Amino acid sequence: MKLDFILNGKKVSSDIEADSMLLDVVRDMGCLSVKRGCDSSSCGLCTVFVDDMPVLSCSVIAARVEGKCVTTLEGLQKEAVEFGAFIADQGAEQCGFCNPGLIMNAIAMLRENPDPTDEEILSYLTGNLCRCSGYEGQLRGIKSYLEFKKVKKGGNADA
Structure with missing residues (x-):
């Protein structure tokens, strides 16, 4: 077909x-x-x-x-490269096998909820399998990315 x-x-x-x-x-x-x-x-x-x-x-x-x-x-290279750098900076990419799915789900989460709590981040990403890390690096990377976006958008972290 x-x-x-x-x-x-x-x-x-x-x-x-x-x-x-x-x-x-x-x-x-x-x-x-x-x-x-x-x-x-x-x-x-x-x-x-x-x-x-x-x-x-x-x-x-x-x-x-x-x-x-x-x-x-x-199809999301600009967003993915920018976001992926924050994951890598936290040492959370290790083998890299899970990164594409994690990045896709994180981008979806941030589009739906641009200011998630730690609990919301962990809940949203529950279905992403990563055998290398304990997910703390990914959480730190997402939080760092969120802070970066706030500063970039408003000129300061409170924007």
Whole structure:
């Protein structure tokens, strides 16, 4: 079957099997930031945005994105590079396997709640599997990024 959708801002078309998963389709199209970790919607490594909402692409039949906008980390490079530097600065990227999913989920969280509490951050990122760290580095990185954004926006941390 033919699938037409927008991938990272570009109209694309692909011939797929009726049971193809979105994860496989976007990886076949070169979006290698989308990782296979569990195939059971448990790890967050395959997170993409469908019409600006985060979804786990390992559990979405590709045909469901017909005519929709799909965004992977490759489509969010400016935000991802800026945010990722704060995660790396805290030593939270270690092996890097979980970073794309973590960054996608953190960006989604910050779009939904630009001033989350520590508890809200940890709750939002609960579904992201990271075997290298205890998540404290990611929490510190997100908090540092939030402070940076406040200063950048208003000229001081109280803005």
